[in-house]
Amino acid sequence: MFTSIFGAFESGIIYAIMALGVYLSFRILDFPDLTVDGSFVTGAAVAAIMIVNGSNPFAATLTALVAGFIAGSLTGLIHTVGKVNALLSGILMMIALYSINLRIMGKSNVPLLNTDTAMTSVRGFFEKTGIDGFMNGLLTAVGLGDSLPQTWGILLFMLIVTFAIKFLTDAFLKTEVGLAIRATGDNKRMIRSFSSNTNLMIILGLGLSNAMVAFSGALIAQQGGFADVGMGIGMIIIGLASVIIGEALFGTKSIARTTLAVIGGSIIYRIVVTLALRVEFLEPGDMKLITAVIVILALTAPKMIESYREKKRKVKRQLDNLQMVVVSSEGRGKAGAALKSDS
Amino acid sequence: MLRLSQIHRIFNEGTPDEKTALDNINLTLNKGDFVTVIGSNGAGKSTLMNVISGVMLPDHGRVELDGKDVTNISEYNRSKMIGRVFQDPMAGTAPSMTIEENLAIAFSRNKRRTLARGVTKKRRDFFKEVLESLHLGLENRLNAKVGMLSGGERQALSLLMATFTEPSILLLDEHTAALDPSRAELITNLTKEIVDKYNLTTLMVTHNMQQALDLGNRLIMMDNGQIILEVDEDQKAKLTIEDLLKEFQRIRGTKMASDRALLS
Numbered sequence: 001m002f003t004s005i006f007g008a009f010e011s012g013i014i015y016a017i018m019a020l021g022v023y024l025s026f027r028i029l030d031f032p033d034l035t036v037d038g039s040f041v042t043g044a045a046v047a048a049i050m051i052v053n054g055s056n057p058f059a060a061t062l063t064a065l066v067a068g069f070i071a072g073s074l075t076g077l078i079h080t081v082g083k084v085n086a087l088l089s090g091i092l093m094m095i096a097l098y099s100i101n102l103r104i105m106g107k108s109n110v111p112l113l114n115t116d117t118a119m120t121s122v123r124g125f126f127e128k129t130g131i132d133g134f135m136n137g138l139l140t141a142v143g144l145g146d147s148l149p150q151t152w153g154i155l156l157f158m159l160i161v162t163f164a165i166k167f168l169t170d171a172f173l174k175t176e177v178g179l180a181i182r183a184t185g186d187n188k189r190m191i192r193s194f195s196s197n198t199n200l201m202i203i204l205g206l207g208l209s210n211a212m213v214a215f216s217g218a219l220i221a222q223q224g225g226f227a228d229v230g231m232g233i234g235m236i237i238i239g240l241a242s243v244i245i246g247e248a249l250f251g252t253k254s255i256a257r258t259t260l261a262v263i264g265g266s267i268i269y270r271i272v273v274t275l276a277l278r279v280e281f282l283e284p285g286d287m288k289l290i291t292a293v294i295v296i297l298a299l300t301a302p303k304m305i306e307s308y309r310e311k312k313r314k315v316k317r318q319l320d321n322l323q324m325v326v327v328s329s330e331g332r333g334k335a336g337a338a339l340k341s342d343s
Numbered sequence: 344m345l346r347l348s349q350i351h352r353i354f355n356e357g358t359p360d361e362k363t364a365l366d367n368i369n370l371t372l373n374k375g376d377f378v379t380v381i382g383s384n385g386a387g388k389s390t391l392m393n394v395i396s397g398v399m400l401p402d403h404g405r406v407e408l409d410g411k412d413v414t415n416i417s418e419y420n421r422s423k424m425i426g427r428v429f430q431d432p433m434a435g436t437a438p439s440m441t442i443e444e445n446l447a448i449a450f451s452r453n454k455r456r457t458l459a460r461g462v463t464k465k466r467r468d469f470f471k472e473v474l475e476s477l478h479l480g481l482e483n484r485l486n487a488k489v490g491m492l493s494g495g496e497r498q499a500l501s502l503l504m505a506t507f508t509e510p511s512i513l514l515l516d517e518h519t520a521a522l523d524p525s526r527a528e529l530i531t532n533l534t535k536e537i538v539d540k541y542n543l544t545t546l547m548v549t550h551n552m553q554q555a556l557d558l559g560n561r562l563i564m565m566d567n568g569q570i571i572l573e574v575d576e577d578q579k580a581k582l583t584i585e586d587l588l589k590e591f592q593r594i595r596g597t598k599m600a601s602d603r604a605l606l607s
Contacts, residue, residue, distance in 0.1 A: 176456040179440070179448050186437040193396070193435070194452045194504075195422040 002139075006149045008274040012267030013158045014219045015238065017165055019246075019266040020259060021212030022239030025072075027258075028173065029205045030185040031079075034090030034236050036213050038097025039071040041232035043214025045101045048110040048227035057118040061218045068214020069207040071097060076203030101229050108229045117222035119154055126153025154223065161219075162263060165212065170256045172208075181205045213239075234288050237295055242266035244298040269294065345372040345395065345512050345544060350404035352390055352568075364390040365401065366568035372512065377538055377545040379555040381587070382565035388548045391565070392516050395546070397421040409511050423453045426505035426543075428498070428518040435501030438490030442481060442500065445489050446470045449504035473507050476540075477533060495526030499533055506537050513538065515547040519554065527551075534558065552584045566595060 018040060025033035043064035050060035071093060078089040102108065126132060136148045149155075172178045183191040184201040192198055213235070221227040246265020252258045269291075276282060276290050350368040355361050364387045372378055380388050393399040395406060397418035406414045413421050429435050436445050447461035447470075462470075467485065474482035477499050481492075489497060498518060506513060515534065519527035531554060538545050549555050555562055562579050564572035564587070571594050574582060 172458070174461055175458045176447070176451045176461045177458060179444055179461040180451070180456055182440060182444075183437040183448055186439050187434070189429070189434055190437055191448065192419050193422050193425075193427045194448050195419050196448075196456065197417075197419045 003149055004274050004278070005271060006155075008270040009267055010155045010158065011220070011223065012270035013155065013162050013263070014216060014223060015242065015270065016162050016216075016263040016266035017219070018213045018216035018235065019239045019242035019262045020162075020165060020169060021209040021216070022236065023243050023259065023262045024169070024212070025206055025209040026240065026243060028182055028185050029202060029209070031086050031202065031206065032090065033072070033075060033206055033209060034087065035072055035075045035093045035097070035206070035210055036090075036236040036239060037232045037234070038094040038101065039068045039210040039213045039232075040217035040220075040235045041101045041227070041229060042071055042097055042104070043068050043217030044221035044227035044231060045104040045110070045229075046214070047218035048112055048221050049104055049106075051112060051115055051117055051222070052110060057116060057121065057222065061118055061215065061222070064218035065211045065215040068217075069211035071214070072210025073203050073207040075210070076199075076206040079206075080199035080202050098229065105227060105229065110227045112222060112225045112227070117225075118219065119222045122153045122157045123151045126151055126156075131156075158219070165215075166259045166263060169259055173255050177201075177204075234291060237288075237291055238269065241291055241295045241298065242269050244295065245269055248298055248302055344374050344407075344409055345370075345546070346405075346407040347371070347395070348405045348407075350391075350394060350401045350406070352387075352394060352399065352401050356402075363568045365394065368404070368568075368570060370563070370570065372544050372546065374544055375542050376561060377543075377559035378547070378561045378563060379559045380546065380548045380563050380565060381550070381552060381555045385567075386565040387568040388565055389516060390568075392427075392514050392546070392548060395512070396425055396427055396514055424511040426508070426510035426513040428501050428505050428513075428515050430517040430520050432494040432498040432501070432521055435504065436489045436497055439488060441486050441488055442474075442492075443467060443470055443485040445500065446473075446504060449508065452508050452510075473503060476536070477503060493526075495522055495529060498522060498526070498530050502530065502533055502537065506541060506543060509541050509543070511544065513543045513545040515545065515549075517548050517550060520550060531558065552587060556582055556584065556587075564591065566591075571595065 018036070022033075022036060025031045025036075046067045047057070047060040047064040050063060051057050055063075075089050075093040078084050078092060079086055082089070084092070132152050135152050139148060173182060180191060180196040181201045181204065183194075184196070184198045184205070188198050191201070217232070220231070242265040243262050244265070245268055246261035246263070247258065249268065250257065250261030250264050252261065272294060273287060273290055277284060277287065282290070347368055347370045350365050351363075352365040353361060353363050366387075368387075368391065370378075380391070382388050390399065394401050397413070397416060397420075400415065404414070405412060408421070408424050413424075427435070437448065440448075443462050443466075447466060450466060450470075451461070470485065471482040474485075479496055479499055481496065481500065489500065492500065498521075502518065518534075519530045522530060534547075535558060537543070545559065547555075547558065549558075556579070560576045560579065562572075562574040562582070563570050564574075572590055
């Protein structure tokens with residue numbers, strides 16, 4: 001149990017980078033960008049192929065980031081210069097990337113077993129520090145010793161990387177360019193009247209968003225030990241689920257708060273899926289269905305709760321009014337009460 | 344300084360819906376001129392604004408700003424030199440961003456946007472100072488989201504954002520029309536104050552004849568895509584609404600079409 005939650009936490013923190021990318025396109029730019037399904041795999045494919053061919057895994061991961069940026073910018077170009085509907089340009093790019101990803105990998109699955117990936121080097125580095133032994137000793141001491149995670153290194157390393165990206169994103173969105181990108185998602189007419197090229201802002205924003213997505217894909221491939229052409233299916237929905245769950249649970253008071261919420265949402269999403277898959281009846285193949293149900297719930301539940309509360313308030317107000325009428329009329333005798341209750 | 348020469352613009356050319364929106368418009372605004380534009384609906388006032396700001400390109404003719412030909416320069420590039428306030432109070436600000444962030448966006452209008460922080464300590468002080476000139480207490484709400492402000496407050500903020508970088512020309516497109524009378528008066532007074540303060544060259548479209556007479560040093564009347572009346576500084580001081588209506592009837596031989604113009 002502990003190991004599976006631990007695993008969920010670990011992948012949640014890696015997928016959080018993808019979710020931050022989705023937050024950037026979906027919330028900041030107000031652009032429903034479906035490129036994500038393709039660019040996630042592009043990142044994984046580029047990193048995997050480079051690693052298999054003997055490149056440094058960190059260099060490979062950064063190259064994946066650049067590849068994602070290019071993919072996102074192309075979606076932006078199709079939408080702005082080509083004046084194609086936002087959803088459609090994302091779908092077109094997603095489909096195009098499917099073939100491109102196959103070309104990059106040369107086959108539909110590239111295994112990364114017995115190769116040096118970023119994850120194995122982090123792990124190797126950590127084994128020398130002895131933190132693993134200490135943490136596991138601690139867990140055994142509190143009685144969770146029956147199933148111990150193999151390494152704490154990846155979790156800590158990914159926490160550092162993800163939070164670095166979060167803080168960079170926060171800072172970027174407060175720069176002059178960042179403000180212009182936010183205004184582009186908020187009010188295009190306004191920002192054009194303040195000398196900002198909205199087309200360029202959309203292209204840049206989508207590029208950055210997909211760079212994060214591809215980066216996350218490259219890391220997931222190295223964590224899981226393979227890149228697969230189908231690993232991106234439904235990725236946009238997973239990203240959206242993380243954003244929506246995070247926002248609902250942790251609030252959206254400021255940008256920094258929201259990006260933190262998105263990371264939290266990503267981790268919680270992974271934990272929910274892991275727990276759901278432990279139910280006897282459900283199979284791993286049901287994961288996409290579970291995801292869809294979670295997103296539907298996260299989208300509808302807050303509204304339903306709100307309208308339920310509103311109804312309750314109304315009923316309560318009516319009751320209060322009625323009581324007041326009864327109380328005041330009792331003081332004035334029966335005739336008044338009859339009159340009031342008629343009205 | 345703004346110079347428009349022989350501007351033509353036709354909508355839906357070659358179809359039964361063809362409409363001449365601008366028909367040979369020639370207009371020059373010298374530095375510091377404040378010109379009010381009146382005319383009935385469909386007279387071409389908004390098209391005129393759009394052609395100047397670059398939202399639309401003219402079919403023919405030339406737009407010059409500060410001696411530079413900007414006819415074919417894109418809207419966003421041109422807006423370095425043009426301040427605009429729209430009729431819709433929601434249009435001129437970014438609602439999910441704070442007051443100071445909105446001001447920072449406006450502040451970067453005539454500069455190259457970089458990766459430097461948008462709101463610095465120094466700028467915040469400056470923003471406070473300019474916000475004080477609105478007398479709305481907004482200087483104490485720098486971190487409030489603009490979406491939380493009332494229509495009047497948003498329009499005042501839009502006006503400030505459009506002007507405090509001292510653009511070469513200020514375009515006001517019925518910027519008080521969507522407000523209630525008391526807010527409209529507030530914005531009108533602020534407009535007068537701000538335009539005087541920065542000595543801005545201004546073109547203001549309005550449906551309110553009284554406002555057109557109260558503000559500015561020149562007045563033009565448009566109809567069917569043409570400028571049918573130009574009133575200079577001396578004449579404008581003596582002009583009344585009656586005069587304007589009479590003048591319109593004399594030129595066009597019809598009663599002025601717009602009910603809104605008569606009501607105001």
